[in-house]
Amino acid sequence: MSWASSNSALVIAVSNAGGMGVLAGGPMRVEDFARAVAQIKAGTSKPWGVNIPLNNPRAPQLLDIAFEARIPVMVASQGGVRGHLARFRGIGTKWLHVVASIEHALKAQAAGVDALVVDGAEAGGHPPPAEVSTLVLVRRVVKSVKLPVVASGGIADGYGIAAMLALGAEGVQLGTRFIATPEASVHPAYKEAVLKADVGDTAFVGRGGHPIRQLRNAFSDRYATAERAGTTAEELEKLFAAATLKQAALDGDVAWGKVEAGQSAGLVDDILPAAELMRRLVAELNQASARLNQGQSTFSEAR
Ligand SMILES: Cc1cc2nc3c(=O)[nH]c(=O)nc-3n(C[C@H](O)[C@H](O)[C@H](O)COP(=O)(O)O)c2cc1C
Incomplete structure (x- = not known):
């Protein structure tokens, strides 16, 4: 997650607790990215990854740093992979690619990636323009590809994880839930807004372009008002570009910034250290699995 996981502490905490922390390189300066990568290498011997949006102007430099550091896992998004895969293969990096449609899933498979992260419409950040839910999109992709699928969007607890494993996903990616950790590097007002939000408090902004899901705000x-009024696409684009994630994440402007977060914000009630959160997720997953294994007689009791 840009800004929220653009630091080494969250990545190290998640990986050392048995998850796979991902450093969000997108908004980072090249030298900060290099420093964070070195810190992570020193801070964990467990699997971890970096996210590089391939259409980012700094992507070539970030990719070079990741390559030099022989990163275990790449979680790439927004762009073609063909020019990059071979050299990372050569150093044993596993390449996961983020997709939000069946078309992009098939394209990434054809390009030779190792696994897919499939983002559904509930997701914070960049959900599918077609607004297909995680429940439907993950199942559709699982049925159509031969690669491992990591489900993403709308998952905030172990019960959601169990649901995605039931659909055939091999793993899950959580975003919004980890904003509510002390390690996430966003302004306290941002974390507070996530805690306060309920499941219906997000907005889908930028239909027709590259939409985002964020907490509803000014x-x-x-x-939305401009959209309803039939404002031209050009004017809407200008309006869209006038607010940024940085404004919310760094400056704490949760009224006029892009407070990117998913519908799962409504399932987040507390700020927990990432390691503790990981333990809770696993405990809930075990409860959910036990509940399913016990069969219907217990469905009304175990929540
Ligand atoms: C604040 C924020 C920033 C994000 N930044 C990125 C990013 O830089 N690159 C990326 O691939 N996904 C990004 N995402 C998407 C997440 O990686 C993940 O797919 C999404 O949060 C999953 O949905 P959830 O929020 O319901 O857990 C971001 C999400 C949020 C909430």
Whole structure:
């Protein structure tokens, strides 16, 4: 997650607790990225990864740093992979690619990636323009590819993880839930807004372009009003570009910034250290699995 996981502490904490922390390189300066990569290498011997949006102007430099550091896992998004795969293969890096449609899933498979991260419409950040839910999109992709699938979007606890494993996913990616950790590097007002939000408090902003899901606020309301009023695509684009994630994440402007977060914000009630959160997720997953294994007689009791 840009800004939230653009630091080494969250990645190290998640990986050392048995998950796979991912450093979000997108908003980072090249030298900060290099420093964080070195810190992570020193801080964990467990699997970890970096996210590099391939259409980012700094992507070539970030990719070079990741290559030099022989990163275990790449979680790439937004762009073609063909020019990059071979050299990372050569150093044993596993390449996961983020997709939000069946078309992109098939394209990434054809390009030779190792696994897919499939983002559904509930997700914070960049959900599918077609607004297909995680429940439906993950199942569709699982049925159509031969690669391992990591389900993403709307998962905030072990019960959601169990649901995605039931659909055939091999793993899950959680975003919004980890904003509510002390290690996430966003402004306290951002974390507070995630805690306060309920499941219906997000907005889908930027339909027709590269949409985002964020917490509803003055900015998203203004955008929705303009959309309803039939504002031209050009004007809407200008409006969209006038607010940023940085504004919310760094400056704490949760009224006029892009407070990117998923519908799962409504399932988040507390700030927990990442390692503790990991333990809770595993305990809940075990409860959910036990509940399913016990069969229907217990369905009404175990929540
Ligand atoms: C604040 C925020 C920033 C994000 N930044 C990125 C990013 O830089 N690259 C990326 O691939 N996904 C990004 N995402 C998407 C997440 O990686 C993940 O797919 C999504 O949060 C999953 O849905 P959830 O929020 O319901 O857990 C971001 C999400 C959020 C909430």
